[in-house]
Each structure stands twice: as structure tokens, then as C-alpha cells.
Amino acid sequence: MASNKILKVGMLTMFSILVLAWVVSLTFSTALGDPVEGSAPIPELIANASPDDYVGSDSCMACHEDQFKKFKSTKHAKLKDVAAWKNKTQGCESCHGPGKQHIEGAGDKTKIVSFANMNSKQISETCMTCHSGKESHNNFRRGEHFRNDVGCTDCHTSHGSPLKNARPDSITFIGETSHQNPGVADVAMLKQSEPQLCMGCHTETKAQFSKPFKHKVLEGAMKCSDCHNAHGGFESKQTKLAVGSDTACIKCHNDKQGPFAFEHAPLKTEGCASCHSPHGSSNPKMLNRSTVRQLCMECHSSISNADPGAPQAPHNQTTTRYLNCTICHARIHGSNASKYFFR
Amino acid sequence: MFRHKANSRRALTAILSFTSAVAVLICAGISIAQTEPSSTPEQTYNGYTVAATAEMGWRWRSVDGNENKYKSDLNYEDGFRFFDSNLFMQKENGRWFDSLLIMNSGWGSDPTGYFRLNMEKVGFYKLNVSTRRFNYFNNLSNFVAINGASQHTQNLKHDLTDIDFSLFPQNEKLRLTLGGSFGETDGDGLWTARGYRDDFPVPNTTKYTSRDFRIGLEGKLAGFNWGLNHGFRRFNDGSSYLLGGPHPGNNTADTTVYGAFSKVFPTEGITNFSQFYFNRTFAKKFDVTGRAIYTSTRSESNIVETFTASRDNQNNFVDLDQFTINSKAKRPQSRFDIGFTYRITDDFRISNTTLYDRFTVNGGEDLLEKFNFRNAANTTATYRTISSYAYRVNDFDRLSNLLEADYQFGNRFSVHAGWRHTRREINVYGREGSTTTNIIVPAPSVSPTPSVSSAIIGEHEENSTNTFLAGFKLKPTKGWVIFGDVEHGTSDNVFTRVENYDFTNFRVRSRWSYKTVTVNVSGMTKDNTNPSVTLDNPGLPFGTDVQTRTFSGDVEWNPNDKFRVSGGYTKRNLTAKTPIYTWIGLVPSSGIRTLGSSEFYVRDNYAFVEVSAKPHRRVSFFATYRANTDDGQGDRISPPPSNSPNILASYPMTFNTPEVRAAIRLTRNVDWNIGYQYYNYEDVQTPNQNYKAHLPYTSLRFYFGGRAADR
Secondary structure: OHHHHHHHHHHHHHHHHHHHHHHHHHHHHHHHOOHHHHOOOHHHHHHOOOHHHOOOHHHHHOOOHHHHHHHOOOHHHHHHHOHHHOOOOOOHHHHHOOOHHHHHOOOOHHHOOOHHHOOHHHHHHHHHHHHOOOOOOOOHHHOHHHHOOOOHHHOEOOOOOOOOOOOOOOOOOOOOOOOOOOOHHHHHOEOOOOOHHHHOOOOHHHHHOOOOEEOOOOOOOOOHHHHEOOOOOOOHHHEOEEOOOEEHHHHOOHHHOOOOOEEOOHHHHOOHHHOEOOOEEOOHHHEOOOOHHHHHHOOOOOOOOOOOOOOOOOOEOOOHHHHOHHHOOOOOOEEOOOOOOOO | OHHHHHHHHHHHHHHHHHHHHHHHHHHHHHHHOOOOOOOOOOOEEOOEEEEEEEEEEEEOOEEEEOHHHHHHHOOOOOEEEEOOEEEEEEOOOOOOOOEEEEEEEOOEOOOEEEEEEEEEEOOOEEEEEEEEEEEEEEOOOOOOOEOOEOOOEEEEEEEEEEEEEEEOOOOOOEEEEEEEEEEEEEEEEEEEEEEOOEEEEEEEEEEEEEEEEEEEEEEEEOOEEEEEEEEEEEEEEOOEEEEOOOEOOOOOOOOOEEOEEEEEOOEEEEEEEEEEEEEEEEOOOEEEEEEEEEEEEEEEEEEEEEEEEEEOOOOOEEEEEEEEEEEEEEEEEEEEEEEEEEEOOOOEEEEEEEEEEEEEEEEEEEEEEEEEEEOOOOOOEEEEEEEEEEEEEEEEEEEEEEEEEEEEEOOOEEEEEEEEEEEEEEEEEEEEEEEEEEEEEOOOOOOOOOEEEEEEEEEEEEEEEEEEEEEEEEEEEOOEEEEEEEEEEEOOOOOOOOOOOEEEEEEEEEEEEEOOEEEEEEEEEEEEEEOOEOOOOOOOEOOEEEEEEEEEEEEEEEEEOOEEEEEEEEEEEEEEEEEEEEEEOOOHHHOEEEEEEEEEEEEEEEEEEEEEEEEEOOEEEEEEEEEEEEOOOOOOOOOOOOOOOOEEEEOOEEEEEEEEEEEEEOOOOEEEEEEEEEEEEEEOOOHHHOEEEEEEEEEEEEEEEOOHHHO
16 A cells, blocks of 8 residues: 555656656757757768768867877777778768768768767767677677666777876775776776766765675776676676686685575576665665564574474574574575585 | 773874874865866877886785674785776887886785786787686684684685687678686685585685687678677586584584585586677667577586594484585577667667577486494494486577667767567476485394385476666766656566566666866665565465665865875665564474565764875875665564574674875875774674775885876
């Protein structure tokens, strides 16, 4: 009953937000001018181009010197030397389309593909022209980032990373990438290095990774991309798989891989997050509850006194010894010797 | 009381001092915020542009309070360490490599260290290497401890190395990938062993390793991108447990005493996996991706567990109690996933993703127990042999389908909506049995007959769930983006009640930036209910309600390279309420199965402020304060377990960390750093875990490369 009420209120709120957002967006679009009108239709510009319309990246340098300087040291620029790419459009025009009309029009912005005037999905479609085909990118269009309209250039920069000069930073947390302090942002053409880049949107994770028990992401020993695939994928929460089809956790926690002769069923059927908070927690072992028995009993609530005849019945919650289930059920992830996970 | 007041005064003074320091830094920052940084022209070395830093120094450590808790949380040691040290070399067309990145940090007295290498010659190869070390320490005196000392402790070292090599990475037609991963964990600890209805802390040595190797071919054929990868993992567990002397066990009220105990369980395992994928986009309209993975994992274990010179809970003398257990398990798993997207117009798409996952865990053991004991009066000896077997099969089968559509209204607004259907089936079945024979000396008048037992187990669970999802993205201005989404439905995580079943999740994020200011705000709500009943007839209430509310926001002002200030706050509330049935009573026959409740509370507040400023050409500062307070259950009182079936729990604590650092530029290439970091942990329910840690440090940071002087 309460759930239905929540649903109705929620849906109504969401609908109202959507209507309001639409109206606001239309208002702003009118006030600021819809950027789409300022750029040429991409397919026509490229589809109608002849080989003579492509003038080469050097022609762009005359006006766009800053972008060219940064761009020339990127992988994008180096493709001109790769044999497999010899017959393809190179450099600036591979993304921005043929430049001849743009130059002849004295920099006419309607004669060139300008990404400043595209939405995230249009930009991503352009990138995916070349970047699909690898397993990590193939499901980008059906991933959570794309679904929520987060595009390639929200994280990447195709002209090279916009770095700043170094400044003093924390001694324990990994520093930001800068001109003097290089990082993965340089090679992956990211706007920032991990984890700062991811936490730019996922702000709440900074709190989780600052808890007493956590994975050491802020310290730099792990990266968000160790477990998550920012480019989509088939898994929930864009997590990665390890060792074939195991969860990402198994990559490092290899003692939990199993198979065990007696498996704790949630280990494989529900996943580690059923019991653990993978980002961080105040609770030891990053458990979802602060006491072990509470976590266990919320599933194994109707437990019986399995050991009749014992002087003090196991599972008797008045006995301190039995308040921590894993003292006896020590191999709780799975056991090769005991169906009760005793040994 | 007095001590508490003194502590509060000290804390207040510290906070005020720190706030003043931050305010001074902010004022200094505002005065320099208008200054535009100058930059020197890029220099090259043998054609390579180089940027590099190397920082090394010394960290001191002083811990007041519970050192074990400090090490469980932080584990920073005294001594020399490498800080964040990196090298990047880049050239337009290098002979051996175009780019080389080496990242290095934490080696020495830090609990975590890493070395990463990325090396690439565009068009020819790409090499990624990563080596990480984690020193993991766990020894807590909280609820897991009996009589205040933890019986599950670990002091482990994890080493993890990954190597990935790709040949012709930019070649569309054919690429070769090779990889390897190596993991090793070893160390000591304390664990518990159970015997004779008692449990004992036993020192143990942990050692397990894994070795992964991967090879793959990728390319393009008939317009389809494809990839075929194969890999295998060998893993083993060589851990052992050894208790040398007598121990009365945790239950001191019974007669059980362990004389000597040892357990070894060498476990060997093999995983082989193959993966095939394909992808093609037809006419820039229709994109299809498929993936098939077959994984086969097997493990084999031979356990020998031996008790000698013990007393059991019947006060018998145990001369020998030895378990020899041979077990095998295998888990074949198949996955087939396919997704397509059809772009009907430039603004409208529909997508469908179908996932199929199936695995079977098939395992079992053969157990032989030799149990030789004499009765308490030492008048008879019994030589008991128990031979048992147990086999289990877990079958898992899941099919999930997500149909979704998205529409773009101009460049400023987009919406999406979808429907996910999942069907899942789990079967657990098996059989077990045992035979017990006794030889009694002196032989009784009637010889005991062997007892034989057997059982067949079977369980079947099946469920179908549906979820509706929708969301939008709004871009009111060029620098402002708002994301919002909702998911409502039933989750397929229904076999564990701590997870959700009926759920409604809302999420809104806003990111606004204007020139040098960025403001992020996000809010998330999760309402999960699990309207279950027990298997009793009639079913008893068994539902779960979990509510989570998260609000997070941060602000950053970064006018130039010389000044930056940022701050943020995250609030997370979690309330979980679950009916539980517990047993209250000392003797099972008179124990009462009682309906109670389990309540868990998180009322977490996290705030941080960070300032970095360079008020003088040779001097720069960094200061931060991170404060984490979880109020937990607040004024709600946890009932003692001795007379209540209710559990009311939380983990109220505060964890505060101020840090200051000054960097003094000695030369064009060298900075001298001095800094201090302080950790204050206060545990409300188990204050014996509190600690305060002082971590001053000094270091030299060397800068190399063309833009070293610009810092």
C-alpha cells in the first residue's frame, strides 16, 4: 500500500520534473539560440564530400594552432603513420569532416562539423565510428552512461588532455594529473585522471572511499576502471568480468573463486555485494551490517537449534559465543569439507 | 568526564586553528587569484617531451590508543617511502616507443604500493604492466571479539601483477593480445576451529596464489568486428592451521580441551575460459553486439585435520581424532549476451539487450574420521570409524531482457525509458550418507552394530521480475547539466533478504560550471521492500524494508594554477527493518522460537574542504580537513541479547583527518616538502578501539622535463 503511494508520488514528481525540464530547456533554447542551427547537418556534409574536399590537417594549423599543437602528439594524429590506416581520412578531418569549404568560406562554421554544437549522443556516434569493434566498447550504446546521455567527450578529449600546472596535494591520496605530474590522463586522452574524473559526477563515492574500511582508490592503489567499464558492457553497474565469467572481485580475491564442494549460495548467485559494500564502510570487512549475526540472520532468520543435546544450544542468542556466526561457520564463503562451512 | 572535556577542548582548539589556517589560505588565494600563470616553451630531450616527478621522503608515526585498530584502518608505518612519482615521455614518432608512462607510489613504509607502466608505439604495440602490493592487517576489538580479543586476525601481504600486451592495436583486420596476471597472498593470523561443540582460536598461515594467462585474436571480417580470447587460471591454497598447546576453548563451562590441532588443506584449481564476441553497425543505423563465454572451473582439495591429546565435551580422553576429507568441485558456466540498437531517426533509438547465464556447481566430499577415545573413567576404549559422503549440485539459470528507447529533443533535452524482465531458476539437490562403526575394548557382551544413515536433498526456486526505468538529461545552459532517472520494479536479488525485492530508486545529479567555479549536487533515494512470509503454514511475516537517502554536493573554485579551494558534503541515511526469529533459551528443548526484529541504522555525514595556494614564487601550501561522523542509531537503545529477540545495531563513529603540507621551492627542479597528517578515530560503542595518529613527514620532490619550472 505504502509502496504504491510512493510509486504514485514518485511518478508524478518525475513527470512534473520532466515537463518542467522540457519547458525550461525550450525557453533556454529560444533565449540562447538552438546550437543545432549553427552547424551543418553532419551526414550531408560528409556524404556529399569528394576526395578533393579533404585538405589535410596541416591546413587547419594556420588558424587552429593551439589545438593542432596539442593534437599532434596524440594517438589520433599518429594514425597517419600506421599502414592499416593509410587509405582512410586522417587527422582533423576524420572527425570534423572535409575542411575545404570551411577554409574557402573564411572559417565558415556552417561548413565544418563542429562538436560544440552537438549533443552527447551525436558526438559519441562519431567516436564509435572507429572505436567500436573492441570488446570493451562494443556495448557502449546500451550501457548506463550512454543511457543517461553521458558521451565520450564528457570524459575524453580528442585534442589531448587540458592539463594545468602542478600544485601541492595530499600525501596519501593520489595527485591530479598536471604538466609536471603526468598520469593515465595523458595516454588515455582523459580530461582528468582517475579517480578525480569519475568523482566529478559520482560525488558520493568520495565519502564511501574515505571510510575506515574501503578499497584503496583514493590512495591510487586501485582505479575505478579496475572494477567498472566506463564504456558500458553487459553487466549491471557497468562492472567488469574476471577470469571468464566471474565477478570483478574474483580477479584479486582469488581464494573466493571456488567452486567449493559446498558453496554459500549467494557467493555466485547474488554476488559479493549482497553482504559487502564494495566502495567502503564503517563496518569491518566492509559488511552491509555492523554485526555479523545481524547480517546472517536477516536471511537465515528462521534457524533451528541444529544441534540438539548440546549443553548450550548453538544459535542461542543469549550466549555471547553465538553472536558471531563466523566463529563456528568460519569458511562462510564456501567449504570443501563441511556443508555447514565449519572447516 | 574531565578527560572528555579536555579532549573536547583540544579538538575545538584544533578545529579553530585549522579553520583559521584555511581562512588565511583562502584570503591569500583570493589575492593571488587574479594572477595569470606564465608558461615556458616546451623543451624536448632527444625528440621526446618529458614530464617527470620523483618524490621520496620519510614519514614518522605516533599512535595514541588502539594500535591494532589503527593498523586495521590505515597501517602507515614509520620510515622511508616513495610518494607519487611519475614519468611521461612522448614523441610524435619514436623509434621504440611513442609514449612511455611510468607511475610509482607507496613503496617503502606504506601499506599499499603500485608500479604502472604504459608503453606504446602506435600501430605496432601497446604494453600495460601493473604491480601492486597491499599489506592487509585486521585485528579488531569490537563485536567480533570474544572477551575483547579478536579471534579472526590477519596480517597479510597481497601482491598482484597484471601484464597486457597488444600487437598491432590499431590494425582493424587482425590484432593479437597476450596477457598474464599473477596474484600471491601470504601471511599469518588467527582463525577459529570448531570441535566437540566448542570453538578454539588457532594460529594459521595463509598462502594462496593464482596464475592467469590470456591470448586473443581480434579483427574484422565481412564487416563484422570479432574477437576470440582464451585464457586459463591455475590457483592453489596452501594455508595451514596449527595449535601446539592445550586450549580450553571459548566455552569454558564445558570439559572440552584441545590438546594439539593441525589442519592442512592443499587446494588446487584450474579455470579455462573462452570468449567470442562480434559487433557490427549496419549503415550507421543498426548496431548489434554479441558475446559468448564458456568458463570451466575445477578444484580439488585434500584436507587432513588432526586432534590429539584432547578432551571432548563428554569428558572423554581423545587419543586421536583425524579427519581425512577428499573433495572435488566443478563449475561449468555459459553466458550468451546479445544487444542491438536501431537508430530510427537521428533523435530516436530503440535498444534491446538479452542476457543468458547458466552455471552448475557440482561438488562433493568423501570423509573418513578415525576417532579413538577412552571414557572419563579410563575403563573402556572406543575405536570409531565414520565414513561419510555428501554431494551437492547447484543449478542456476537466468534470462534477462531489457528493452529501452531514448529520444533527443534538440541538444538540450533527452529522455529514455525501458523495461527489464528477468526470469531465474535455481535448483539445489544432492545426497549424503554416513556409516559409523565402533570397536570397543574391552568388548561389550553385545557388539554394537554399524549405524547407517542417508538423505536426499532437493530445493527449487523460481522467480520472474519486472522493472521499469526512465530518465532524462537536461542541459539548461552550456555549463549546466542535470541528469535524473528512476527505476521501479522487482529485483532478481530475492534469495537474500538484505537485498532488495520491490524497489523504487530515484537519482538526480546536477553539474554546473561557470568559468572557474564548478558546483555538483546529487540526490538518491532507494526504497526497497521484500514482502516475504516464512515457510510455516500459515506463513509468518518475514518482510524487509530498507530505505536509503543520499545527498551529496561539492563546490570547487579554481581561478588559476596558483589557487584552488573545494569543499563538499555527503549525507547518507540508511534504515533497515526486518523481522527475525531467534532462539532464546539455554537448552534447545526449552528454547523458544521468538519473533523479533532487526534494525540497522546509518546516519552518515562526510564533509571535506581542500585548499591549495601559492602565495609566493617559492612557497605553496596545501591544507585539507576531512570529517566523517556516523550518528548510527542515535538515541535508540540496543536491547541486550540476553533477554531480547530484537537486534538494533549501527556503527556510530567519527573519523577526522586534517592534513597540511608546505612545499618550498629550493631550485628550479627541487621542492622541499614538510607536512603533517592527523587521524582521529572515535568509536562510540567500543571506545577501546579509539586512536589518534600523528603522521608528520618530510620529502624532496624532484621535477624533470620542459615545464618543470612552470610549477
